[in-house]
Amino acid sequence: xxxxxxxxxQDGVRMAWNVIPGTKQEASNCVVPVSAVYTPIKxxxxxxVLPYAPLRCRNCRSVLNPFSIVDFAAKIWICPxxxxxxxxxxxxxxISDENLPAELFPQYTTIEYQSPGEASSIPPVFMxxxxxxxxxxxxxxxxxALSQAxxxxxxxxxVGLITFxxxxxxxELGFNTIPKTYVFKGSKDVSKEQLLEQMNFFLIKPKPPTxxxxxxxxxxxxxxxxxxxxxxxxxEFALNSILEELQKDPWPTPVDQRASRCTGTALSIAASLxxxxxxxxxxxxxAFIGGPSTEGPGAIVSKNLSEPIRSHxxxxxxxxxxxxxxxxxxxxxxxxxxxxxxxxxxFACALDQVGVAELKVAVExxxxxxxxxxxxxxxxxxDSLRRVFRSEDKDLGLSSNGIFEINCSKDIKVQGILGxxxxxxxxxxxxxxxxxxQGSTSAWKMCGLDQATSxxxxxEIVKKEIxxxxxxxxxxxxxxxxxxxxxxxxxxxxxxVTSLSRRWVAGPGSIQDLIAGFDQEAAAVVMARLVSFKxxxxxxxxxxRWLDKALIHMCSRFGDYQKDSPSSxxxxxxxSIFPQFMFHLRRSQFxxxxxxxxxxxxxxxxxxxxxxxxxxxxxIQPSLISYSFQSAPEPALLDVAAIAADRILLxxxxxxxxxxxxxxxxQWRKAGYHNQPEHQAFAQLLQAPRDDADAIIKERFPVPRxxxxxxxxxxxxxxxAKLNPxxxxxxxxxxxxxDIIFTDDVSFEVFLDHLQxxxxx
Numbered sequence: 001x002x003x004x005x006x007x008x009x010q011d012g013v014r015m016a017w018n019v020i021p022g023t024k025q026e027a028s029n030c031v032v033p034v035s036a037v038y039t040p041i042k043x044x045x046x047x048x049v050l051p052y053a054p055l056r057c058r059n060c061r062s063v064l065n066p067f068s069i070v071d072f073a074a075k076i077w078i079c080p081x082x083x084x085x086x087x088x089x090x091x092x093x094x095i096s097d098e099n100l101p102a103e104l105f106p107q108y109t110t111i112e113y114q115s116p117g118e119a120s121s122i123p124p125v126f127m128x129x130x131x132x133x134x135x136x137x138x139x140x141x142x143x144x145a146l147s148q149a150x151x152x153x154x155x156x157x158x159v160g161l162i163t164f165x166x167x168x169x170x171x172e173l174g175f176n177t178i179p180k181t182y183v184f185k186g187s188k189d190v191s192k193e194q195l196l197e198q199m200n201f202f203l204i205k206p207k208p209p210t211x212x213x214x215x216x217x218x219x220x221x222x223x224x225x226x227x228x229x230x231x232x233x234x235x236e237f238a239l240n241s242i243l244e245e246l247q248k249d250p251w252p253t254p255v256d257q258r259a260s261r262c263t264g265t266a267l268s269i270a271a272s273l274x275x276x277x278x279x280x281x282x283x284x285x286x287a288f289i290g291g292p293s294t295e296g297p298g299a300i301v302s303k304n305l306s307e308p309i310r311s312h313x314x315x316x317x318x319x320x321x322x323x324x325x326x327x328x329x330x331x332x333x334x335x336x337x338x339x340x341x342x343x344x345x346x347f348a349c350a351l352d353q354v355g356v357a358e359l360k361v362a363v364e365x366x367x368x369x370x371x372x373x374x375x376x377x378x379x380x381x382x383d384s385l386r387r388v389f390r391s392e393d394k395d396l397g398l399s400s401n402g403i404f405e406i407n408c409s410k411d412i413k414v415q416g417i418l419g420x421x422x423x424x425x426x427x428x429x430x431x432x433x434x435x436x437x438q439g440s441t442s443a444w445k446m447c448g449l450d451q452a453t454s455x456x457x458x459x460e461i462v463k464k465e466i467x468x469x470x471x472x473x474x475x476x477x478x479x480x481x482x483x484x485x486x487x488x489x490x491x492x493x494x495x496x497v498t499s500l501s502r503r504w505v506a507g508p509g510s511i512q513d514l515i516a517g518f519d520q521e522a523a524a525v526v527m528a529r530l531v532s533f534k535x536x537x538x539x540x541x542x543x544x545r546w547l548d549k550a551l552i553h554m555c556s557r558f559g560d561y562q563k564d565s566p567s568s569x570x571x572x573x574x575x576s577i578f579p580q581f582m583f584h585l586r587r588s589q590f591x592x593x594x595x596x597x598x599x600x601x602x603x604x605x606x607x608x609x610x611x612x613x614x615x616x617x618x619x620i621q622p623s624l625i626s627y628s629f630q631s632a633p634e635p636a637l638l639d640v641a642a643i644a645a646d647r648i649l650l651x652x653x654x655x656x657x658x659x660x661x662x663x664x665x666x667q668w669r670k671a672g673y674h675n676q677p678e679h680q681a682f683a684q685l686l687q688a689p690r691d692d693a694d695a696i697i698k699e700r701f702p703v704p705r706x707x708x709x710x711x712x713x714x715x716x717x718x719x720x721a722k723l724n725p726x727x728x729x730x731x732x733x734x735x736x737x738x739d740i741i742f743t744d745d746v747s748f749e750v751f752l753d754h755l756q757x758x759x760x761x
Contacts (some may be wrong), residue, residue, distance in 0.1 A: 004519045011110045012042035013482075013496050014613045016526050019517030020478055022506030027461040030514065032069075032523045033530075033555045034412075034459040040484040041399055041496060043451050049103045049112045054495060055092070055103070059084035062407040062481050065499035066106045072096050075221055079705050080479045081407050082503075099614055103497075110498040114488075123156040123491075124400075125229060125283035129270050133165040133249040133259040134290035134376075138349070141377035142288060143243050145385055150239050152389035153232040160229045160273065161239060163260070164266035165249025166295065170273065171201070171242055172229040173235045184269060186262025186295045192272040199228075201276070222270055225277040246486045257303040260290055263355065264298020264329055266343070267362075271333060275340045282367070282400025284343040284448065286388075289354045290376065297329045300355040307444050309353045312593045312601070325619045326358040334362040338422040339752070341401050343448035347385065348599070349376045357598040367402075367420040367448035371702040372603040383703040396701060402446030402486035403492075404455070406430065407480045411463040418529040419455035420610045421446045432460040437533060448484060448492075452701070454612040456529045461504075477501045515558055524581035525616040532590050532605045543591045551582045555759035566756040583724075583751050584621040584638070604655065607702070615654060615700075622653035622722050627688050629681070639724040639748075643711065645737035650689040651702075651719050652696055658718045659689045659708045662737070666710035711739060724748045 008014050011741075015036045021027040027034055054281035055064040057079040068077040072095060075088040088095065095101060103111055128146065132139070153159060161171040169181040184190050190198075201224050247436070253259045270285045294303045299320050301309045301331065337344055345368040348354040356372060365369050373380040387396060390527050404421060406414055413432035416423075416439025426443040436458045438444060446453070482497040505513045527550065531543050554575070561569040571579070589596055589604045596604075608619055626636035627648040636642040642649060643662040651657070661669060665686075674683040697703055709715035725741040726749065746754075 001519070001521065003521070008613070008683070010107075011500060012039040012044075013037070013498065013500060014519055014522040014525075016519055017514065017517055018502060018519060019513045020504040021510070021514060022461065022476075022504035023463050023465065024461050026506050026510070029557060031550045031557070032526060033415075034461060035526045036457045036459075036480070037454050037522055037525055037616075037756060038457060038482055038498070039452065039454045039612050040402070040446070040482070041397065041449060041451055041453070041486060042396065042612075044110065047110055047112060048108060049114050049494070050102055050237065051116060052115055053084075053115055054113045055086075055089070057082065057086055059086050060407060063483065063495075063497045063499075064103050065481065066109055067103055067477075067479055067499055067501050068104070070095075070104065080477075081481065082407060088303065091724055093285055098176065107439050109500065110496065111415040113179065113495040113497070114492055115495070119653060122278060122281040123158055124154060125158045125160075125278050125281055126153065127160040127162065127229075127270050127274055127283065127285045129266050129285055129287045130161070130163045130246075131165070131261065131263070131288055131290045132163050132246065133261040134350075136655050138290055139246070139248050139374050141375065141382075142290070142349075143246060145376060145382050146288070147240055148237060149385055149389055150232070150243075152386070152391075154391075155231065155233040155409060157232050158278070159232050159235060159239065160270075161631040162266055162534075163246065164262055166251040166262065167235065168262060168266045168269055170228065170269065172227050173230045173238050173242075176238060179245070184265065186260065187267050189265060190269055190272070191299045192275060195269060195272045196276055215331075220702050222701040228273060229277055234742075240455060258294050258301070258305060259291060260295050260303065261293050261597050262295040262299075263287075263289055263293035264326070264333075265296040268297070268333060269345075271336050271340070271342065274342050280341050280401070282343075282448075284345055284398075284400075285337075286345045286347065287345045287351070288376070291350050291354055292352060293326075293355050298326045298333075298355070298358065300326055300353070300358055301746070305316060310357075310598060312596075312598055315357075315598060318488065322359065326355065327361060330358055330360075330362045334365040334422070337362065337366045338445050338447060341445075341447050342366065343400065345372075345388070345448075346370045346379060348603075349373045349378065351375070353597050353599040355599070359600040360602045360606055364420050364421040366607065367446050367453065367610075369396075369448075369450075369701070370603060370606050372599065373705075378705075380705050383697075384701060387701050387703065396722065397451035397489060399449050399489055400447065400487045402449045402484055404444045404446055405483040405485075406442050406457065407479075407482075407483070410460070411461060412478055412480075413460045413462055414442060415458040415460050416443060417455050417457055418533055418609060419669075420449070420453060421455060424697065432462075433502075434460060435702075436530070446484075446486070449484075452615075453610050456526055456609075458526075458530075476503055476505070478504050500630040512556065515572050515574050518558075520575060521617050522613050523578060524585065524620055525613050526590075526622055527582070527741040528585055528590055528616065529609060531585070532608060535591070536605075544586055547586055547591070548584055550759045551579060551755065554578065556761075558587050560761055561756075561760045564760055566753075566760050569756040569760055579618070579752060579755055580748065581621055583748050587745065588620055590620075607655070619654040620651055622651055624652075625650045625689070625692065627685060629685065633692070637724075638722065639726050640720070640739055640741050641726055642723070643719075643739040646713070648689050648693055649719065651722060653722055654700075654704065656705045656707055656718055657693050657696060658705070658715075660716060660719045661708075661710045665739070666713075 016032050021030050059080040062081045067080040155203045163169045168184040172180040181305050193328050274283045292301050293299045314320040341368045371384045415432045415434050416436040418437040421444040423438040423441040424443040426441045431440050432444040480500045488494045534541050592600050624636045624638050627633050645662040647662045649660040673679045707718045725743045726747045727740050729742050
């Protein structure tokens with residue numbers, strides 16, 4: 001695994017197959033598709049940033065890179081993708097073997113270009129869209145979190161405010177004599193034209209455009225824009241005074257009805273306002289939602305409390321009356337936001353569902369952030385919101401206006417991307433007929449991206465037959481190039497170029513080579529994104545059966561065994577953990593939707609779809625660390641056998657971190673031994689997992705939920721649900737001080753036993 005992590009440390013790429021199956025047939029026999037998980041703007045301390053424009057191939061537009069063949073005498077370079085011969089421009093006249101430009105250095109396969117004079121003049125824009133149909137207590141929490149966030153905004157950033165409940169209120173922050181708002185009816189959608197007309201945008205005759213703000217191009221004067229979007233330093237006082245006076249929605253709610261909440265209309269107005277004022281800039285809509293949308297377009301449930309909010313069962317049986325209409329509305333909103341280059345961030349805090357499942361499309365296509373918590377007072381929400389604006393060492397590195405492009409060798413096509421982006425529908429010879437995720441294009445829009453945003457690229461090998469062996473050995477490299485053009489948080493436009501080369505193999509002796517290049521962690525993550533995608537778009541799809549079939553095919557192809565002899569079965573170390581990943585993936589919240597609401601499932605999948613391999617592996621198979629007096633903290637097997645009365649366990653399942661005290665430890669803690677000077681060692685044992693948990697929480701976004709529980713306590717379920725049930729209520733082996741799990745799920749041993757039997761047939 002170490003060498004794959006090293007490659008990721010150099011280029012931000014993990015590929016499931018680092019030696020690539022060379023023909024279409026070989027690739028389909030490999031089950032896991034040829035794929036890459038790529039983090040476009042992962043920070044690299046040693047990466048050069050070149051202050052000039054890149055040199056591009058005049059045929060395929062790929063950028064000069066270390067794999068290009070260079071003839072220094074003739075000053076010509078040959079493109080590795082299309083073999084076009086290109087002349088170097090005059091300013092490269094001095095290059096030679098000894099005097100290489102940085103982009104030809106073999107170690108700089110990832111490099112960044114910073115075009116001088118292309119800095120955007122538009123500061124970052126934040127439009128706060130705040131739900132007021134919530135109880136007073138939640139309102140107080142939200143107001144305090146928002147005023148903190150406003151204090152953290154960069155001084156030059158532009159800020160706008162919209163509040164909504166039964167009606168939508170657009171606050172005119174630039175009118176400072178008295179608070180002034182424009183009110184729109186929540187039950188009907190407002191077009192951009194109606195919006196501008198109602199807000200008197202055209203009363204002032206537009207001046208000739210000065211180019212100060214992008215909206216001026218549309219004939220809007222910068223004065224009319226400054227009524228609604230003001231620099232944070234100018235309007236901090238006005239914003240805080242509006243927030244202080246903000247009351248919960250005054251419209252009365254009958255006892256048998258839900259509060260009236262027009263989320264869709266409010267978001268649509270926010271998008272249209274930003275589209276009129278700052279199109280093409282890196283603007284973000286931050287939506288704070290405290291309950292289900294019940295009014296206007298995008299409503300997910302009626303106001304009658306007698307109608308329950310849709311569950312997974314309702315979606316499966318197609319008996320959720322509002323679902324498809326709401327999704328269609330948010331798809332149109334997503335399209336509008338992508339066209340404008342704007343991002344939708346979602347902070348959903350409620351005990352009930354709020355409609356994350358419907359909003360998912362708009363958040364994901366625009367590359368927005370998503371946080372789901374139980375209350376605006378919960379640390380998950382408060383700390384995550386602080387992280388968005390914090391500009392210290394652990395900041396998210398939010399960037400905007402990205403365009404992502406792929407180039408690859410002619411025997412490879414792109415099926416699509418699973419991740420936070422939107423297709424730009426740039427069709428060409430690279431596009432495969434099979435579409436996965438955002439497909440049939442070789443360029444994608446990434447309105448919002450940060451240092452952790454990771455895309456999963458799915459490729460297809462199209463070469464039909466194997467040429468003879470001599471040709472194979474001389475020309476056996478596939479090349480890939482990923483181009484990310486984005487607005488850096490300093491405001492300047494940058495182009496990051498990552499060029500990769502991978503060897504391909506085909507024919508009878510290739511299995512050992514394929515095994516040697518298999519990255520089982522990356523493969524598990526690709527399978528998790530694929531199965532989540534298929535569960536969402538394919539009706540009647542059976543995820544467990546699909547994963548099991550894939551795993552059996554993999555094992556019978558790459559395992560060592562004698563036919564029909566399960567005991568002879570073994571897997572190479574490169575494959576040995578893959579069945580374990582699949583076992584935990586089958587039991588994970590991505591596949592098992594029972595006991596989760598559609599909102600939670602959508603949330604888990606959105607995070608899985610944007611995180612890198614290391615983080616995604618923790619979501620699939622949580623990590624477990626054991627603390628005891630007998631030994632230093634050590635990794636423990638994710639198994640019920642890890643529980644002991646005198647142990648503390650720290651479970652990290654990405655969304656939740658559990659500190660679990662064994663029964664003896666819990667009794668000692670309740671007796672207060674850790675407060676007595678002679679029991680210093682016990683106090684340190686209790687503190688160690690807390691310190692480790694805090695370190696994880698500081699690094700992660702969204703901030704995970706921390707659960708501290710005792711053996712046999714009600715919250716112990718957070719740990720038990722993730723453990724392999726090797727001893728259950730109906731098995732014989734119980735070790736004293738340990739625990740059992742009340743489940744009929746099969747244990748990993750039984751799963752492996754069945755897998756071996758089926759693989760050797």
